[in-house]
Amino acid sequence: MLQSMEQTPHILVIDDDRDIRELMARFLEKQRIRVTAARDAKDARKAWANGHYHLVVLDLMLPGESGLELARWLRTQSAVPIVMLTAMGEETDRIIGLELGADDYVPKPFNPRELLARIRAILRRTGDHNEQRLEPSARGYRFDNWTLEPARRRLLNPEGVEVALTGGEFDLLQALVERANRVLTRDMLLDLLRGRQAGPFDRAIDVAVSRLRRKLEDDGRHAQLIKTVRGGGYVLAATVERA
Amino acid sequence: MTLRLWPRSLAARTALILVFGLAIVQGLGLAIHTFDRLDVQRLAQAREIAGRIANVYRPLAQSDPAHRDALLAQMHHEPDMVIQLSAAPPDDDLPDMPAPEQRLLRITMNLAPVGAPQLRWRDMVLHGGRDWRQAVIGIHFRDTGWLNIRLALQPLRPWHAPTFLAAFCLMTLAAAALTWWAVRRLLAPVQILAQAAEALGRDVNAPPLPVNGPAEIATAAIAFNTMAERIRRFVQDRTELLTAIGHDLRTPITRLKLRAEFVDDDEQRAKILSDLAELEAMVAATLAFGRDVRTTEPVVPMDLAELLRTVLDDAGDARPDLQEKLAYEGPAHLTIRARSLSLKRAFANLVANAVNYAGSAVVRLIPAQAGFVVVQIDDDGPGIAPTELDRVFEPFHRGEPSRNRETGGVGLGLPIARNILRAHGGDITLANRPDGGARATVTIPL
Numbered sequence: 001m002l003q004s005m006e007q008t009p010h011i012l013v014i015d016d017d018r019d020i021r022e023l024m025a026r027f028l029e030k031q032r033i034r035v036t037a038a039r040d041a042k043d044a045r046k047a048w049a050n051g052h053y054h055l056v057v058l059d060l061m062l063p064g065e066s067g068l069e070l071a072r073w074l075r076t077q078s079a080v081p082i083v084m085l086t087a088m089g090e091e092t093d094r095i096i097g098l099e100l101g102a103d104d105y106v107p108k109p110f111n112p113r114e115l116l117a118r119i120r121a122i123l124r125r126t127g128d129h130n131e132q133r134l135e136p137s138a139r140g141y142r143f144d145n146w147t148l149e150p151a152r153r154r155l156l157n158p159e160g161v162e163v164a165l166t167g168g169e170f171d172l173l174q175a176l177v178e179r180a181n182r183v184l185t186r187d188m189l190l191d192l193l194r195g196r197q198a199g200p201f202d203r204a205i206d207v208a209v210s211r212l213r214r215k216l217e218d219d220g221r222h223a224q225l226i227k228t229v230r231g232g233g234y235v236l237a238a239t240v241e242r243a
Numbered sequence: 244m245t246l247r248l249w250p251r252s253l254a255a256r257t258a259l260i261l262v263f264g265l266a267i268v269q270g271l272g273l274a275i276h277t278f279d280r281l282d283v284q285r286l287a288q289a290r291e292i293a294g295r296i297a298n299v300y301r302p303l304a305q306s307d308p309a310h311r312d313a314l315l316a317q318m319h320h321e322p323d324m325v326i327q328l329s330a331a332p333p334d335d336d337l338p339d340m341p342a343p344e345q346r347l348l349r350i351t352m353n354l355a356p357v358g359a360p361q362l363r364w365r366d367m368v369l370h371g372g373r374d375w376r377q378a379v380i381g382i383h384f385r386d387t388g389w390l391n392i393r394l395a396l397q398p399l400r401p402w403h404a405p406t407f408l409a410a411f412c413l414m415t416l417a418a419a420a421l422t423w424w425a426v427r428r429l430l431a432p433v434q435i436l437a438q439a440a441e442a443l444g445r446d447v448n449a450p451p452l453p454v455n456g457p458a459e460i461a462t463a464a465i466a467f468n469t470m471a472e473r474i475r476r477f478v479q480d481r482t483e484l485l486t487a488i489g490h491d492l493r494t495p496i497t498r499l500k501l502r503a504e505f506v507d508d509d510e511q512r513a514k515i516l517s518d519l520a521e522l523e524a525m526v527a528a529t530l531a532f533g534r535d536v537r538t539t540e541p542v543v544p545m546d547l548a549e550l551l552r553t554v555l556d557d558a559g560d561a562r563p564d565l566q567e568k569l570a571y572e573g574p575a576h577l578t579i580r581a582r583s584l585s586l587k588r589a590f591a592n593l594v595a596n597a598v599n600y601a602g603s604a605v606v607r608l609i610p611a612q613a614g615f616v617v618v619q620i621d622d623d624g625p626g627i628a629p630t631e632l633d634r635v636f637e638p639f640h641r642g643e644p645s646r647n648r649e650t651g652g653v654g655l656g657l658p659i660a661r662n663i664l665r666a667h668g669g670d671i672t673l674a675n676r677p678d679g680g681a682r683a684t685v686t687i688p689l
Contacts, residue, residue, distance in 0.1 A: 017494050023501035109496035109523055112504050161578045162545035164553035164587060211556060215549060
């Protein structure tokens with residue numbers, strides 16, 4: 001999986017529970033990821049000064065200085081990818097965290113394998129030199145008068161009315177919007193979305209695209225927005241503005 | 244069915260008693276006034292008659308008996324008086340005047356300036372009276388002969404002005420209307436109290452009653468607000484406890500999930516993870532139940548039709564085998580203002596219930612009925628036992644006695660959905676359809 005990486009990735013894990021820190025370190029090291037653990041913001045700054053990290057896993061519920069403040073500080077230091085551990089059901093934490101520039105979030109209690117999949121997806125993206133490093137802090141994207149807000153995970157139609165999407169549809173649309181006017185093969189989409197999706201998704205991609213076209217009022221036969229590419233792929237044909 | 248003379252409402256009863264009392268007082272007052280006026284008019288009439296008779300009698304009595312006929316012929320008098328000079332007392336078919344009327348007339352005659360010797364009792368004969376509309380009065384001259392006068396009597400009119408009765412009725416009606424208004428106004432706080440109690444039953448966070456109005460009402464309002472506050476604190480304590488437990492369980496569940504990754508037996512690990520997923524779902528439901536959606540999510544414009552279809556798509560993705568039995572009926576788009584995440588959760592819970600209990604769900608969106616949007620979620624399962632209908636909204640109550648978690652869930656799906664809809668000013672009701680299956684009906688105000 002990580003053959004393309006020249007070195008073993010090094011991750012900084014910040015969580016106030018000692019058992020979780022140790023278990024995560026053991027779990028990730030079994031997957032050949034080097035882990036340094038910190039128990040709070042002070043500890044984390046010290047660890048940050050002494051090492052070079054490819055990714056930070058940050059629990060937002062920290063004693064003392066909050067995880068959000070630490071994330072803000074980290075963003076002033078570098079563009080290192082941040083995966084947040086958010087309290088389940090705390091929407092506002094997640095939204096603020098993503099708007100601060102976190103790359104992804106995993107609600108706690110998390111499934112370790114899902115966390116691992118997310119970490120790998122981000123590492124692959126940042127390690128791939130063909131993939132341009134995306135500005136993680138876009139609050140929203142505008143295309144063809146539609147607005148997609150990744151932090152709030154919502155889509156607004158040209159009248160500003162929220163249009164519901166399933167989790168899969170949202171991730172698919174976000175992947176297409178972030179790489180507008182580039183052809184994404186089904187394999188690439190699968191790879192981008194693997195971290196998020198629990199079940200088999202390959203067949204579902206076509207279903208999700210057809211639903212997305214319906215919701216975007218993009219006529220399936222003469223689709224103008226999400227175009228089907230011969231040979232199995234999709235492209236979002238629109239100018240995307242960052243908000 | 245008997246006629247209801249005694250109204251049910253307190254305001255109507257109080258007003259009825261007051262208006263009834265008012266009517267009695269007004270009636271008595273009118274009677275006293277009438278009798279008084281009759282007395283005054285009787286006296287005035289007697290004085291007038293006495294004056295008129297005296298005007299005829301005095302010149303005749305002072306003249307010579309032989310010249311009386313000639314004098315009378317020269318005298319001018321009103322046409323309602325018939326005057327005769329006769330040798331005998333009046334002879335007519337009228338009976339004697341009633342004693343009280345006679346006495347009044349005789350006394351006034353003697354008070355009138357007759358200018359002649361006092362008229363004695365036997366010198367006067369009085370016939371007829373008010374009841375006959377005429378009177379015949381005979382006066383015996385001291386020397387010789389009788390003066391007989393017949394005159395018409397005007398009936399007594401106690402209500403001299405024709406507008407008097409109209410004014411009286413108007414006054415009575417105005418007083419009654421004023422009474423009704425005052426009673427309604429005084430008793431309005433009772434209605435407000437009843438409404439507040441009703442609102443509290445639906446929503447513990449309903450605003451407190453305004454403490455104003457009469458002392459008794461203000462005291463009741465204070466007592467009510469205190470009671471509401473206690474209930475609120477009790478409910479709050481309970482939900483806070485649930486939420487705290489939910490929060491605290493997250494760390495041990497995370498640890499256990501990590502530990503499970505070090506279990507080498509694949510089958511056991513899968514079972515542990517599935518147990519933990521279930522535990523996590525329970526914690527998630529408890530936290531969702533304890534959350535007040537009003538404070539955590541803003542109201543935004545959203546497409547309800549698309550939301551319902553997305554909920555069905557999600558349900559279909561989770562159970563591909565049932566995809567055929569999930570359907571949406573209604574308009575393609577319908578914009579309302581709501582909390583989209585919460586509303587999605589509420590409808591997801593309702594659809595999940597239909598899918599888990601009946602294996603099917605038809606979601607029907609009926610736009611705008613009297614300011615409400617109605618959503619029906621139908622299934623073709625066995626329906627709900629009538630004894631269960633009331634209990635399904637109780638937290639942690641599960642429809643299946645077996646408490647089989649495979650299908651039973653945690654027992655918070657419906658209470659969460661109802662909390663969310665009530666926070667939107669709407670509601671959910673559950674019923675069995677006549678043609679089988681259950682129907683959840685959701686109303687959301689526009």
